[in-house]
Amino acid sequence: MDSLADPPSYVRDFDAWLHQSISGGKLEALLDYRKAARDFKRNHPTEEHFLPLFVPLGAAGEDARGKQLHRGIAYGVLSMAAYGWGIELLGHGIGTEEVV
Numbered sequence: 001m002d003s004l005a006d007p008p009s010y011v012r013d014f015d016a017w018l019h020q021s022i023s024g025g026k027l028e029a030l031l032d033y034r035k036a037a038r039d040f041k042r043n044h045p046t047e048e049h050f051l052p053l054f055v056p057l058g059a060a061g062e063d064a065r066g067k068q069l070h071r072g073i074a075y076g077v078l079s080m081a082a083y084g085w086g087i088e089l090l091g092h093g094i095g096t097e098e099v100v
Helices: 009-023 027-031 051-060
Strands: 067-070 082-084
Touching: 009 027, 009 067, 027 051, 051 082
Parallel strands: none
Antiparallel strands: 067 082
């Protein structure tokens, strides 16, 4: 069941931290994720699913703010959040609507 109301607090808190950090352009917090994100290890016991985030983040350049493209929780604990940078420039309407 996909629901943002059902996950444990450590999942919701990490998902909220990630969203605030990306959309707020908080590069230092993102780079120091092991300390800045409460319960990082609990959400990501190994980092191979988190580290790819830094590829588009780095390509976006300094002071870039990401936009959430998708939000959801699978299996009660697996965030399916997706983010993009510079998507306003694509001209295809991607990222122009609010995520609910």
